[in-house]
Amino acid sequence: MTFGDRLRAEIAAAPMSVATYMARSNAAYYATRDPFGAAGDFMTAPEISQIFGELVGAWLADRWVAAGSPPRSVVVELGPGRGTMMADMRRSFAAAGWAPEVVMVETSPVLRAAQLRAVPDAVHHDALAQVRDDATTFVVANEFFDALPVRQFDHTPAGWRERMVVATAAGLAFAAGPDDATPLVPPALAASPIGSVIEVCPTGTAIAAEIGMRV
Structure with missing residues (x-):
């Protein structure tokens, strides 16, 4: 069945x-497929151009500097897709001298595997409640809420x-x-x-x- x-x-x-x-x-x-990109069912901005993720990353880096460049920081992405946007954002983080911990909130085994190929050192959690709360936190959720x-x-x-x-x-x-x-x-x-x-x-x-x- x-x-x-x-x-x-x-x-x-x-x-x-x-x-x-x-x-x-x-x-x-x-849970059973990678739906993104030309071979999938739909396209999101990070899959079209790296500029989107790099600009979001540059803005986040600016907010980190504005917060006083806290040494303990984490960037959390909800619904990270293939990990494309996080990989693009990290280039902007590096350009600003920022190396935050990267956390991806994802439950799909298929997409988790794709995300780790894009960002091998990412930490995965099933829910935001499981993410550490003892560091300055930045949250990204691109096309996440509209799918709930x-x-x-x-x-x-x-x-x-x-x-x-x-x-x-x-x-x-x-x-x-x-x-x-x-x-x-x-x-x-x-x-x-x-x-x-x-x-x-x-x-x-x-x-x-x-x-x-x-x-």
């Missing part, structure tokens, strides 16, 4: 939230309902869940017109808050 078959069987047994559907699909997708799972909410005539993925005779489809989701809708958006669809990203909010605490 393929991953798709297992996922469809699970949804046939019970509707699944969009966030859970995205999380499950993302985990299977990134989101929860979606439909404003129906019956009120706010969470959008679910359901199984139909024609395949998978969206449907409104049965429960009132008003408490989960941001208050500023609660009065949106009937027919509105909003989304929130609790995972992204939590990670952003953790970054804020660290830097």
